[in-house]
Amino acid sequence: MNKPKAYFFPHRPQPGRRGRLRLPSKLRSIQLIITLTFTAVTVLVAVIVSFMLYNKFSATAEANANMNMQQIIEQVNYNLELYVKGMGNIFETAEEHITSSPSIDSPLLSERMDMLMSSREDLVSVAVFTPQGKYVVGTPGQSMRINTQLQSQSWFTSAVKNPEISYSAPHIQNLFKGRYTWVVSISKMIEYKENGQIRKGILLIDFNFRTIDELSRQVKLGKRGYAYILDPLGNIVYHPQQQLIYAGLKYENVEPVLEYKFRSYLDESTGEKRFITVRTLDLTGWKIVGVAYYDEIVTTKRDLNHFLAWFLGVVIVGVIVLSILLSWLIASPIRKLERTVKLVGEGDLNTPIHVSGAYEVEQLSRRFNMMLQRIRQLMDQIIYEQETKRKGELEVLQSQINPHFLYNTLNSVIRLAERGKTDEVVTMIQSLSKFFRISLSKGKNMITMQEELDHIRHYLVIQSFRFKNKFRYEIRAEEEVLAYQTIKLILQPIVENALYHGIEMLPDEGLITITAGLQEGLIVIRVSDNGLGMSKETLGTLLSGGGKSSSGSGVGVRNVNERIGLVYGREYGLAFESELEEGTTVTICFPAVKAGEGPEEGREESVQ
Amino acid sequence: MKSLRLGLVLLLCAVLGLAVTSCLGTSPAYISSNKTHNVHMIVKMNRGDYWNTVKLGAEAAAKEFNVKLTFKAPDSESDIDEQITMVEESIKQKADVIILAASSYMGLAQVVDQAEYYRIPVISVDAEVGSAKVKTYVGSNGYEAGQKSAERLIDLLNGYGEIGIINFTNSTSGQTSSTGTIDYGARDADEREKGFLNYAARFPNVEVVQISYTSSNTADAEQLTRDMLHSHPNLRGIATLNETASQGAGKVIQELGPSPLKMVAFDSSPSMLEMLQDGTVQATVIQNPFNNGYLAVKYAVEATEGMDVPERVDTGTKLIDLDNMLWPENQKLLFPFVR
Numbered sequence: 001m002n003k004p005k006a007y008f009f010p011h012r013p014q015p016g017r018r019g020r021l022r023l024p025s026k027l028r029s030i031q032l033i034i035t036l037t038f039t040a041v042t043v044l045v046a047v048i049v050s051f052m053l054y055n056k057f058s059a060t061a062e063a064n065a066n067m068n069m070q071q072i073i074e075q076v077n078y079n080l081e082l083y084v085k086g087m088g089n090i091f092e093t094a095e096e097h098i099t100s101s102p103s104i105d106s107p108l109l110s111e112r113m114d115m116l117m118s119s120r121e122d123l124v125s126v127a128v129f130t131p132q133g134k135y136v137v138g139t140p141g142q143s144m145r146i147n148t149q150l151q152s153q154s155w156f157t158s159a160v161k162n163p164e165i166s167y168s169a170p171h172i173q174n175l176f177k178g179r180y181t182w183v184v185s186i187s188k189m190i191e192y193k194e195n196g197q198i199r200k201g202i203l204l205i206d207f208n209f210r211t212i213d214e215l216s217r218q219v220k221l222g223k224r225g226y227a228y229i230l231d232p233l234g235n236i237v238y239h240p241q242q243q244l245i246y247a248g249l250k251y252e253n254v255e256p257v258l259e260y261k262f263r264s265y266l267d268e269s270t271g272e273k274r275f276i277t278v279r280t281l282d283l284t285g286w287k288i289v290g291v292a293y294y295d296e297i298v299t300t301k302r303d304l305n306h307f308l309a310w311f312l313g314v315v316i317v318g319v320i321v322l323s324i325l326l327s328w329l330i331a332s333p334i335r336k337l338e339r340t341v342k343l344v345g346e347g348d349l350n351t352p353i354h355v356s357g358a359y360e361v362e363q364l365s366r367r368f369n370m371m372l373q374r375i376r377q378l379m380d381q382i383i384y385e386q387e388t389k390r391k392g393e394l395e396v397l398q399s400q401i402n403p404h405f406l407y408n409t410l411n412s413v414i415r416l417a418e419r420g421k422t423d424e425v426v427t428m429i430q431s432l433s434k435f436f437r438i439s440l441s442k443g444k445n446m447i448t449m450q451e452e453l454d455h456i457r458h459y460l461v462i463q464s465f466r467f468k469n470k471f472r473y474e475i476r477a478e479e480e481v482l483a484y485q486t487i488k489l490i491l492q493p494i495v496e497n498a499l500y501h502g503i504e505m506l507p508d509e510g511l512i513t514i515t516a517g518l519q520e521g522l523i524v525i526r527v528s529d530n531g532l533g534m535s536k537e538t539l540g541t542l543l544s545g546g547g548k549s550s551s552g553s554g555v556g557v558r559n560v561n562e563r564i565g566l567v568y569g570r571e572y573g574l575a576f577e578s579e580l581e582e583g584t585t586v587t588i589c590f591p592a593v594k595a596g597e598g599p600e601e602g603r604e605e606s607v608q
Numbered sequence: 609m610k611s612l613r614l615g616l617v618l619l620l621c622a623v624l625g626l627a628v629t630s631c632l633g634t635s636p637a638y639i640s641s642n643k644t645h646n647v648h649m650i651v652k653m654n655r656g657d658y659w660n661t662v663k664l665g666a667e668a669a670a671k672e673f674n675v676k677l678t679f680k681a682p683d684s685e686s687d688i689d690e691q692i693t694m695v696e697e698s699i700k701q702k703a704d705v706i707i708l709a710a711s712s713y714m715g716l717a718q719v720v721d722q723a724e725y726y727r728i729p730v731i732s733v734d735a736e737v738g739s740a741k742v743k744t745y746v747g748s749n750g751y752e753a754g755q756k757s758a759e760r761l762i763d764l765l766n767g768y769g770e771i772g773i774i775n776f777t778n779s780t781s782g783q784t785s786s787t788g789t790i791d792y793g794a795r796d797a798d799e800r801e802k803g804f805l806n807y808a809a810r811f812p813n814v815e816v817v818q819i820s821y822t823s824s825n826t827a828d829a830e831q832l833t834r835d836m837l838h839s840h841p842n843l844r845g846i847a848t849l850n851e852t853a854s855q856g857a858g859k860v861i862q863e864l865g866p867s868p869l870k871m872v873a874f875d876s877s878p879s880m881l882e883m884l885q886d887g888t889v890q891a892t893v894i895q896n897p898f899n900n901g902y903l904a905v906k907y908a909v910e911a912t913e914g915m916d917v918p919e920r921v922d923t924g925t926k927l928i929d930l931d932n933m934l935w936p937e938n939q940k941l942l943f944p945f946v947r
Binding site for chain 1: 664665668672878881882885886887896898899902903930934936939940941942943944945
């Protein structure tokens with residue numbers, strides 16, 4: 001398809017095969033470009049925004065979770081502190097009872113101890129031992145076991161060493177018959193009176209884990225998070241999976257916990273990220289350790305993930321659909337226009353273009369329509385002009401050998417010859433011969449002013465024989481004009497007109513004056529007669545085709561005007577001035593072009 | 609052409625979306641599948657501190673690993689038929705895993721094979737079962753436990769004297785069993801006895817004069833002990849090889865009052881520890897029932913998750929006496945931290 005088009009329109013720019021590398025044309029379509037750009041930009045923005053939001057949110061969530069956890073642990077710490085204080089108070093109350101009692105075996109003391117025991121559920125036993133490990137007094141109704149090894153137990157040794165209240169690590173209470181229970185012991189060296197004597201003894205109060213358990217169990221740090229309690233030596237006081245740890249099935253990384261009193265950090269020793277928060281109980285030195293699993297603490301993060309993933313997905317799909325639609329809206333009128341223009345390009349100039357869409361496209365289509373209309377107009381004009389020109393040329397061709405003129409002239413020659421006016425015959429024949437030579441002038445269209453003026457002179461010579469002193473003539477030309485070019489045979493029809501219409505009917509002798517001059521780069525030729533003149537009406541119809549040159553050599557004045565217009569442009573041509581009974585002046589005006597340099601030749605060619 | 613382009617664009621967007629979701633969504637690595645595992649645990653007996661502790665361990669694991677634990681046990685350690693019925697029931701109920709402490713090595717073998725046929729993995733705890741289909745065994749080494757017991761008892765006796773053993777087994781024929789070609793006794797009982805006898809055989813002056821078998825009943829064990837003491841007045845030492853036997857024998861010795869009779873018991877029930885503390889019993893060989901229960905359930909879950917589980921897990925045995933019973937690490941073993 002391309003080949004014949006290129007053949008027919010050789011001056012059309014061919015699709016560029018040179019120059020920089022270009023994408024295949026389909027990939028350069030407006031729709032695709034808009035779709036891709038729009039999608040890319042929007043998706044990029046969405047991704048960046050989501051990413052930033054995600055980071056921001058997750059950081060906040062993390063911080064919140066961390067803070068929340070610290071608050072929880074703080075609360076537990078506070079509760080435990082209260083509890084330990086309570087234990088201390090009980091211990092002090094017991095101590096007070098014992099020291100204030102006049103005798104250690106008084107029934108009042110025993111009653112008081114009994115009351116104390118029954119007041120708290122988490123009290124396991126109260127007892128006083130001598131520094132030698134002998135049982136002195138204790139909760140009524142309990143009897144000692146044998147082989148207790150109590151002197152080597154930690155509560156005993158620390159009470160002997162340390163005057164302060166000491167809290168033991170969890171251990172099995174094996175002193176009294178009944179059940180073996182896990183207890184925390186509080187012990188201190190106190191003084192008591194026995195039989196009036198002040199003695200030293202170790203007061204021991206054992207607490208079970210009921211309350212500690214309750215306090216710690218409330219801690220909810222996510223689904224799997226928990227809290228545990230360490231004593232200053234790293235023994236586990238409480239752990240939700242205490243037995244598992246005791247059994248060696250679980251392991252808690254306590255070393256980094258023990259180093260600090262107050263700390264929050266991220267632990268990865270188990271392979272999982274865990275938030276650890278440590279608080280220390282001042283009274284006992286116990287450490288409350290909160291453990292929360294990172295991936296649980298930041299569930300919001302995961303939710304956010306899901307949300308953002310969905311959000312992004314929806315946005316991307318939406319954007320793609322939107323951009324396809326948008327680009328289609330923009331591109332489809334352009335593509336329609338392109339198809340129509342293609343039709344026009346293929347030669348169908350009558351294709352109407354009615355493309356609606358964006359303002360620009362509409363304008364484009366309208367302008368294109370106007371352009372098309374103008375092209376059609378110009379085409380019509382060219383066709384008309386070409387036709388006229390050919391017709392004119394044909395007429396010129398015909399006039400060159402006008403048989404009627406030839407016949408009249410020859411008749412005149414014969415008459416002269418019959419009368420024996422040989423000289424005149426010779427002059428006439430000479431003029432005729434020159435007249436025809438210039439008329440033909442080797443088929444050229446353009447001749448010099450010299451030739452044209454010679455031509456008209458010969459014509460006038462011939463006519464003056466025929467019209468027999470009916471008129472005189474004058475030809476005045478400026479010297480420089482002679483070398484300029486002119487279209488041939490433009491004067492003859494005008495002079496012929498002047499002769500036949502202006503002078504022939506004149507009773508007096510007529511005068512035809514032809515002047516040629518150069519005015520501002522224009523050649524101005526005036527043909528004036530002193531004949532009958534014309535009315536305004538006749539003058540008006542002269543150039544518009546109404547006035548037919550009925551007689552004469554037949555090359556109409558209008559034809560001259562047309563030819564000048566076609567060759568030099570519409571602004572040049574003939575002008576008439578006429579006054580009835582006074583005469584007519586025809587002015588011919590066209591650009592002065594020297595022979596041999598003529599754009600006229602080129603123009604002539606391009607028109608043909 | 610347009611539809612092709614549309615398709616391309618949609619594909620692009622799908623790929624993008626997929627990339628985004630795959631980037632953001634990560635799965636946790638720990639075993640806490642949202643699936644509830646249906647684990648059936650069938651042990652030898654529904655009484656006794658030992659089995660309670662096993663159950664405690666199992667429950668701890670069940671809580672941790674999102675397991676629905678069904679705990680079943682016959683009334684007596686010798687009730688093989690009842691145990692077989694229970695396994696069959698579990699198969700019928702389509703348990704995900706069955707954890708079995710077999711009362712009889714061979715007696716339960718067939719039903720275990722049957723479970724395997726229904727693609728239910730079986731895990732042995734405490735006592736092995738005579739089936740190659742068992743995934744894993746979690747428990748102590750009975751032979752080693754028996755040797756430890758013998759070592760301590762012979763040490764206590766200064767290397768000479770008559771020894772009586774009270775063991776447990778499930779064969780109804782009583783004392784004459786376990787010599788037949790088919791071993792219907794519980795595997796752990798056999799192993800312990802073998803370990804004890806093999807160790808004792810090294811000492812020419814030590815004579816195992818009688819081995820009695822109790823049917824998991826304290827009163828029965830007491831009677832057996834009395835009979836043994838009656839028929840062997842020169843008896844210097846008694847070794848008991850399970851909890852019930854230990855309790856029965858311990859009670860008899862306690863009733864006798866101070867005597868030169870030495871006894872090495874088995875397992876760590878609270879009453880046994882009291883006897884240990886007051887000197888009735890000189891030592892006891894303990895196992896790790898809590899760990900047994902816990903690990904059995906843990907491996908059960910791992911087995912259903914398709915992870916590799918070890919073929920055999922030895923949770924260890926330990927000899928406890930008055931001196932070391934209060935060592936912190938032993939405290940933790942002896943007294944389950946029960947709330």
